Amino acid sequence: MEEKSIFQMILDKEIESEIIYEDDKIFCIKDINPAAKIHLLIIPKKRIETINDLQEEDKDLIGSMVLVAKELAKKYEIDESGYRLVWNTNEDGGQTVYHIHLHLLGGQKLREF
Numbered sequence: 388m389e390e391k392s393i394f395q396m397i398l399d400k401e402i403e404s405e406i407i408y409e410d411d412k413i414f415c416i417k418d419i420n421p422a423a424k425i426h427l428l429i430i431p432k433k434r435i436e437t438i439n440d441l442q443e444e445d446k447d448l449i450g451s452m453v454l455v456a457k458e459l460a461k462k463y464e465i466d467e468s469g470y471r472l473v474w475n476t477n478e479d480g481g482q483t484v485y486h487i488h489l490h491l492l493g494g495q496k497l498r499e500f
């Protein structure tokens with residue numbers, strides 16, 4: 388594992404990025420290269436490299452991340468119009484940052500797949 392993920396550097400203020408939500412376990416930023424009008428990243432402060440590395444003890448954390456996504460969807464007024472939550476895992480899944488994160492995408496009609 389590399390020493391720090393990009394997301395850890397953002398959390399530690401070594402890389403500039405506005406933190407739009409933060410609690411003791413989770414923080415959230417806007418994606419630097421948005422794939423939709425609204426594209427947020429919900430990130431645990433604890434570094435877990437991929438969804439494959441999740442442990443039983445992470446159950447509450449993952450649940451909390453989904454609840455934060457739900458609240459942000461409401462805050463950004465896309466809860467009724469609709470949105471997509473995505474976890475990319477490893478190369479074929481398109482994962483580029485090996486510190487798990489939940490993508491929240493919306494604000495427009497999303498491409499079907």
Ligand code: 5GP
Pocket residue numbers: 393402404416417418419420421428474475481482483484485
């Ligand atoms: P992944 O491809 O791993 O599922 O998602 C990583 C996401 O992090 C990408 O959508 C990418 O645009 C975003 N990202 C990478 N580096 C930065 C950064 O320095 N700041 C922000 N705000 N987003 C980043």
